[in-house]
Amino acid sequence: MLRWTERDDLDPAWAEGLLGPGALFELVETDVLGQPVEVFAQRPRSVPQILARAAETYGDRPYLIGTDRTVTYADAPAQVAAIAATLRQRHGVRPGDRVALAGEFTIDHALTLWAVAATGAIVVAINPHATEDERAHAVALTEPVLTLSGPAFAELLASSDTASDTPDQQPTDATDVVIDEDDPFAIVFTSGTTGRPKGATLSHRNTVHFSLAAAATSAVRSIVHQLPASASASPATVIGSAPLFHVSGLLGQLTNGAFWGMTIVVPPPGRWDATTHLELSERHRVTSWSIVPTQLWRLIDHPHLHDYDLSALEMVGGGGATFEPELLRCTAERLPHTATALRVGYGMTETAGTVTLLQPPVADDVAASVGTAVAGTCVEIRGVGPGEPEAGHDGDPGAIGEIWVRGAQVFLGYWNDDEATAAALDAERWYATGDFGRITDGHLFLESRRRDLIIRGGENIYPIEIENRLVEHPAIAEAAVVGIDHRELGQQVKAVCVRRDGATITEDEVRAWVAETLARYKVPTVVEFRAELPRTETGKVRKIDLT
DSSP states (O other): OOOOOGGGSHHHHHHHHHSSTTTOEEEEEEEEEEEEEEETTTOOOOOHHHHHHHHHHHTEEEEEEOOSOOOEETTTTHHHHHHHHHHHTTTTOTTTOEEEEEEEEHHHHHHHHHHHHHHHHHEEEEOOSSSSHHHHHOOOHHHEEEEEEHHHHHHHHHHHHHHHHGGGGGGOOOSSSSOOOSSEEEEEEOOOOOOOOOEEEOOOOOOOHHEEEEEEHHHHHHHTTOOOOOOOOOOOOOEEEEEETTTHHIIIIIHHHHTTEEEEEEOOSSSSOHHHHHHHHHHHHHEEEEEOOHHHHHHTTTTTTSSSSTOOOOOOEEOSSSOOOOHHHHHHHHGGGGGGEEEEEEEEGGTTTEEEOSSSOGGGGGGGOOOEEEEEEEEEEESTTTTTTTTTTOTTTTOOOOEEEEEEESOETTOOHHHHHHHHHHHOOOOEEEEEEEEETTEEEEEEEEETEETTTTEEHHHHHHHHHHHHHHHHEEEEEEEEEHHHHHHHHEEEEEEEOOOOOOHHHHHHHHTTTSSSSSSSEEHHHHSSSOOTTTSOOOOGGGG
């Protein structure tokens, strides 16, 4: 089993100051949904309390910097309270209701998200680039009382400003709603093996724990290994490069940013662009990049990388996909001043982000790993046979099996899907990730991610969803989808199809068919036609023969 053991290496004085009674990272065991779990004693008890704490702590420090305005930590609570009042009074939003939000990362979207949390309602985070069919599925599953997207965020803020000027509609304190730590905060969609996205339900506790766990782990490691201190005494300045329908944007940047007083530079609308990212980094003296591997490749390969003043940049890292050792090596080579602060996390939506963290110093023999367990987290490798959830406990070191996770960051379950929840969580609330790996020298090594999972530019793609769509075409008898390597994207989608007897269909027609109901990033880049699919003796498709 993998646990956070580095705290045992702290000098007693440091341990007392960081982890002792009353200290910021004090850990205690408590009951979470019927199971004993380690939690941080000095934690906020809800997401709205994060913002209230930030306003008191960071005051006039900029929180969100957009192209047309800046919102400070002192400004944010009143604006959020006004929006929350409008949601309650004009739209009837009540605790436990779902409110669907679909949009790019904008200041209006971010403030609305905080306001939904302040009402005690549940954020339903929807990809604005999803097809009509995908959005319809999300709405049918969660039954939101209100759906907002695009210009609707600005309109809601405008009406909130007007309402706050009316004496009988003054906004109430956004923190006055009673919220339990294990109440749902957000429903974030993640694909599943059934081919339909599932709504992973994250609690307020999950969200708070995310911020404390990663910070405690990094702080202790820095002290134990005497890493150089940050040159900046102020909290980080980052770019909002991740969307708010991903945990990386929602938790990794928006709520975590508020927890630690970060300044988030909100990029202009549109697709992420490496040149824009570099320009914003120079203009705003950005100190930290939190990105996916595809973005990092494009940044370090940018032909004018060294024309930009990136001297303020102190930390590079992220998650969403595996960071290859070669990528980390190239980053340290081209941005040498960040070499002692390259941090890469492994996790998933269901674990509210980080499970393990790879951070300096990184020895050559563990450079291909995804790091060590973060504070308050347990990781173990179990057997993968059907009906054998207990197999593999404390197995041979280095044995490959399924990765299971336990801790305060493990999600509540899948919204309105008891069967999927029961398959993912055991009686002790261990989460079966579906990923396969091994534990060697105190580090977790991934062997494969969910067997068939394709990770394209940080986006998780499950082949079965595309396969189901392909075989709906009258000209396609069989289809199999696999991921093939791509230097920048990590992987791209390849579809292998078998035409029906006498039928004709072209590669472009296959892509057009998929694009009618699935998001653009799921459309196969490569389409191949075969007379038949390779199969095992038991009739299963041998996908290894398709790459």
